[in-house]
Amino acid sequence: MTVGLPHFLFVSAVLFALGLFAVMRRRNTVGILMGVELMLNACNINFVAFSRYVQHGIDGQIMAAFVIVLAAAEAAVALAIVLALFRNYGTVNADTAQSLKR
Amino acid sequence: MTADLIFFLLAALTLIPAFWVVLSSNLVHAGFALLFTLLGVAGLYAWLGADFLAITQLMVYIGGVLVLILFTVMMTRLPEGKRPVHGLDRLVPPAFLGLAIFALLYKVITGTDWAAGALTEALPTTSVIGLNLLTNYIFPFEYVSLVLLAAMIGAAILVREGKANGEEPAHEDTEVTS
Numbered sequence: 239m240t241v242g243l244p245h246f247l248f249v250s251a252v253l254f255a256l257g258l259f260a261v262m263r264r265r266n267t268v269g270i271l272m273g274v275e276l277m278l279n280a281c282n283i284n285f286v287a288f289s290r291y292v293q294h295g296i297d298g299q300i301m302a303a304f305v306i307v308l309a310a311a312e313a314a315v316a317l318a319i320v321l322a323l324f325r326n327y328g329t330v331n332a333d334t335a336q337s338l339k340r
Numbered sequence: 341m342t343a344d345l346i347f348f349l350l351a352a353l354t355l356i357p358a359f360w361v362v363l364s365s366n367l368v369h370a371g372f373a374l375l376f377t378l379l380g381v382a383g384l385y386a387w388l389g390a391d392f393l394a395i396t397q398l399m400v401y402i403g404g405v406l407v408l409i410l411f412t413v414m415m416t417r418l419p420e421g422k423r424p425v426h427g428l429d430r431l432v433p434p435a436f437l438g439l440a441i442f443a444l445l446y447k448v449i450t451g452t453d454w455a456a457g458a459l460t461e462a463l464p465t466t467s468v469i470g471l472n473l474l475t476n477y478i479f480p481f482e483y484v485s486l487v488l489l490a491a492m493i494g495a496a497i498l499v500r501e502g503k504a505n506g507e508e509p510a511h512e513d514t515e516v517t518s
Contacts, residue, residue: 243456255442262434311491318498
C-alpha cells in the first residue's frame with residue numbers, strides 16, 4: 239500500500255473534525271482559537287495535497303500561503319480581543335461576553 | 341517504502357497531539373501539544389514537496405501564532421477554582437457533530453474516484469511561488485498586505501491602555517502616532 243491522496247485527505251478530515259469538536263466544546267476563548275487553527279491547518283493540507291497529486295502545479299501552495307497569512311492576522315486580532323475581554327470582564331469565558339458595551 | 345513509513349510517522353505526529361489539544365483541560369498543555377501538531381503539518385508539507393510552505397509554517401505558525409497563543413494563555417490564566425468545568429452537556433453534542441462530520445468526509449474520501457495522477461518529481465518551489473505572487477496573484481498579494489496592515493493597527497488599538505476604561509488616550513500617544 240503506497241501513500242496516496244486519500245491518506246492525506248484522511249489526516250485532514252481527522253484534524254478538521256477535532257478542530258470542530260474543540261470549537262464547540264471549549265468555553266475558554268483561546269481554546270476556541272486553537273480549534274480554529276486546527277481547522278485551518280486541515281484545509282491547508284488539502285490544498286497542498288490536491289495541488290501535488292491532481293493539479294501538478296503551484297496554485298494550491300499559493301492558496302495555502304494566503305491561508306497562513308490570514309490565519310496569522312486572525313490570531314493577532316483575536317488575541318487582542320481576548321486580552322480586552324480579560325481586562326473588562328476578568329475572565330476569558332466565551333459565555334460571559336454577552337454585551338457589546340459595558 | 342521508507343517514504344511511506346515517514347508519512348505514517350508524520351501523520352502520527354500530527355494527529356496524536358491534536359487529540360491532546362482538544363481534550364486536555366489544561367490550556368498550557370494544549371498549547372504545547374499544538375506545537376507538535378503544527379510541526380507534523382510542516383513535515384507533511386515537506387513530504388509533499390512544498391519546501392517553501394514547510395518553512396513558512398515553521399516561522400509563522402510556530403514562531404508567531406503559537407507564541408502569541410501561549411502568551412495569551414499565561415496572561416489570562418484564572419486561579420484553579422475559577423476555571424470553567426466541562427460538563428457532559430459540552431461533551432456529547434460536540435462529539436456527535438464532530439463524528440458526523442468525520443463520517444461524512446470519510447464517506448466522500450473513500451467513495452470518490454479522485455483523478456490523482458502519479459507523483460511527479462518534487463522541484464524547488466520558492467522561485468515559482470515568488471514569480472506567481474508577482475504576476476498571476478498580484479491582486480490577492482496586495483490585498484493580503486492591506487489585511488495584515490489593518491490587523492496590525494486593529495490589534496494595537498484594541499490592546500491600548502486606557503481604552504478599556506473609556507477615557508481619552510494620553511496626549512503624547514496621539515503625537516507619536518500622527
